[in-house]
Amino acid sequence: MSKTIVILGACGQIGTELTLALRSRYGSESVIASDIREGTSELMESGPFVTLDATDFKALEELFTTNQVTEVYLMAAMLSATAEKYPARAWELNMNSLLHVLELGKMGLYSKLFWPSSIAVFGPNTPKENTPQSTVTEPSTVYGISKKAGEGWAAYYHRKYAVDVRSIRYPGLISWKTQPGGGTTDYAVDIFHQALKTGSYECFLREDTALPMMYMSDAIEATLQLMDAPAGPLSVRTSYNLSALSFTPAELTRSITAYLPDFKVTYIPDSRQQIADSWPHSIDDSQARKDWGWEHRYDLEKLTGEMLRNLRKNG
Ligand code: AKB
Numbered sequence: 049m050s051k052t053i054v055i056l057g058a059c060g061q062i063g064t065e066l067t068l069a070l071r072s073r074y075g076s077e078s079v080i081a082s083d084i085r086e087g088t089s090e091l092m093e094s095g096p097f098v099t100l101d102a103t104d105f106k107a108l109e110e111l112f113t114t115n116q117v118t119e120v121y122l123m124a125a126m127l128s129a130t131a132e133k134y135p136a137r138a139w140e141l142n143m144n145s146l147l148h149v150l151e152l153g154k155m156g157l158y159s160k161l162f163w164p165s166s167i168a169v170f171g172p173n174t175p176k177e178n179t180p181q182s183t184v185t186e187p188s189t190v191y192g193i194s195k196k197a198g199e200g201w202a203a204y205y206h207r208k209y210a211v212d213v214r215s216i217r218y219p220g221l222i223s224w225k226t227q228p229g230g231g232t233t234d235y236a237v238d239i240f241h242q243a244l245k246t247g248s249y250e251c252f253l254r255e256d257t258a259l260p261m262m263y264m265s266d267a268i269e270a271t272l273q274l275m276d277a278p279a280g281p282l283s284v285r286t287s288y289n290l291s292a293l294s295f296t297p298a299e300l301t302r303s304i305t306a307y308l309p310d311f312k313v314t315y316i317p318d319s320r321q322q323i324a325d326s327w328p329h330s331i332d333d334s335q336a337r338k339d340w341g342w343e344h345r346y347d348l349e350k351l352t353g354e355m356l357r358n359l360r361k362n363g
Contacts, residue, residue: 050078050118051074051078051118051119052078052080052115052116052117052118052119053070053074053078053079053080053117053118053119053120053121054080054082054111054112054115054117054119054120054121054158055067055070055079055080055081055082055120055121055123056082056083056100056102056108056120056121056122056123056124056145056149057082057083057102057122057123057124057125058081058082058083058087058091058097058123059081059083059085059086059087059088059091059226060083060123060124060125060226060228060229061221061223061226061227061228061229061264062123062164062218062221062264062267062268062271063081063083063087063121063123063124064087064088064090064091064225064226065223065225065226065264065265065268066121066123066268066271067079067081067091067094067095068090068091068094068225069268069272070121070272071094071095073272076094076095076096077095077096079095079096080095080096080097080098080111080115080117081094081095081096081097081098082097082098082099082100082102082111083097083099083100083124084099084100084101084102084124085099086099087226088225088226090225098111102122102124102141102145102148102149103140103141103144103145103148104148105148105151105152108148108149108152109152109157112152112157112158113157117157117158118158118159118160119158119159119160119161119162119275120149120153120158120160120161120162121161121162121271122145122146122149122161122162122163122164123164124141124145125141125142125145125164125191125194126138126141126142126191126230127191127228127229127230127231127232128166128168128189128191128192128230128231128232128320128323129230129231129232129234129319129320129323130229130230131189131190131191131194131230132189132190132191132319132323135190138190138191138194139190139193139194142191142194142195142198143194143197143198146163146198146201146202147201149161149163150201150202150205150211150213153205153209153211153212153213154205154209154211159212160212160213160214160275161211161212161213161214162213162214162215162271162274162275163198163202163213163214163215164215164216164218165195165198165199165215165216165217165218165286165287166191166192166195166217166218167179167217167218167219167220167259167260167327167328167331168187168189168191168192168195168323168327169185169187169192169195169196169199169217169287170183170184170185170187170192170326170327170328171184171185171186171187171188171192171326172186172188172325172326173186174186174328175328176328176329176330177328177329177330178330178331178332179289179328179330179331179332180289180332181284181288181289181332181333181334181335187326188323188326189323189326192326195217195287199215199286199287200286202215202285202286202287203285203286206285207285212279213285214274214275214277214282214285215285215286215287215288216267216270216271216274216287216288216290216336217287217288217289217290217331218262218267218290219233219259219260219261219262219290219291219292219331220232220233220234220236220259220260220261220262221233221261221262221263221264221267222236222237222240222261222262222263222264222351222355223237223263223264224237224240224264224354224355224358224359224362225264225362227241232253232259232320232323232324232327233259233261233324235251235252235253235297236259236261236295236297236300239251239297239300239301239304239313240304240355240356240359241359243304243308243311243356244308244356244359244360247308247310247311247312248311248312248313248314249311249312249313249314250313250314250315250316251297251313251314251315251316252316252317252318252320252321253297253315253317253320253321253324254297254315254317254321255296255297255298255301255313255315256296256297256298257296257297257321257324257325258294258295258296258329258330259294259295259296259324259327259328259329260291260292260293260294260327260328260329260330260331261292261293261294261295262290262291262292262293262344262346263292263345263346263350263351263354265345265346265354266292266344266345266346267290269345270290270336270342270344273340273341273342274288274336274340274342277339277340277341281339281340282339282340283335283339284335284336284339288333288335288336288339288342289331289332289333289335289336290331290333290336290342291330291331291332291333291344292344292346292347293344293346293347293348293351294329294330294331295348297313297315299348300348300352301313303348303349303352304352304356306349306352307352307353307356308356
């Protein structure tokens with residue numbers, strides 16, 4: 049059966065690269081990008097685009113019905129730091145979009161859904177090192193609370209209504225095509241732009257703040273791999289832990305100075321430090337490796353080289 053895929057929130061950091069990857073796999077016309085506003089020219093020129101608010105149930109229903117959609121990727125969300133500023137709006141966007149799409153799955157309007165969760169489901173009482181798949185999830189941010197509730201709803205719709213929803217707890221994602229917006233791990237992208245542009249960077253986290261991170265190509269590969277996996281071995285229907293590497297701002301700085309020896313970083317922690325302090329340092333993703341064969345490809349050295357090379361060429 050041919051696929052018709054919809055990506056909601058296609059113009060964000062993950063949505064942009066996911067849309068391009070899906071289009072190169074399945075053909076431009078089979079992948080409908082949608083967002084509340086337009087994205088990069090590369091994305092906009094690569095195939096069909098629909099302007100749509102992911103919290104509008106009727107608009108979603110019409111889009112799915114008219115196009116006989118088979119798969120949905122719901123990437124629209126407000127990230128951790130912005131969500132602390134606008135808690136009610138974050139809850140409304142992060143929860144209503146998910147509940148609407150799950151309800152449309154229950155109505156049989158598509159057959160498979162991807163929805164991203166985050167390391168933000170963990171909180172200050174979670175074991176920090178090698179955080180297990182099943183452990184304490186007592187998030188201290190609105191974003192984390194919405195992701196934890198979302199995981200519960202995903203598992204519920206799968207169990208009760210057989211909606212085939214699949215999910216990953218993304219760590220901080222590092223990409224050069226699109227900048228993230230409003231997250232706590234954003235420093236790890238900004239730092240590359242500033243290293244090349246000005247040769248210095250003021251980091252909003254302490255230099256010793258270790259966080260789980262991943263290069264975007266690995267995250268896209270994992271997402272496609274999970275969506276391709278046969279349903280049988282998928283033992284987690286909340287959301288899979290996923291890991292590649294962990295580093296501190298000081299370690300990332302060292303990795304960049306191997307290429308740019310004069311690069312200087314100062315550390316002036318702001319309110320995002322508290323969010324980062326509540327998250328794990330590293331993640332145990334053995335369940336994802338076992339259930340669907342996940343393996344990462346990028347370590348810190350390779351990621352740093354790729355980021356600098358691509359930003360120099362395209363930035
Ligand atoms: C954020 O920092 O809010 C996100 C995330 C870890 O989910 N990048």
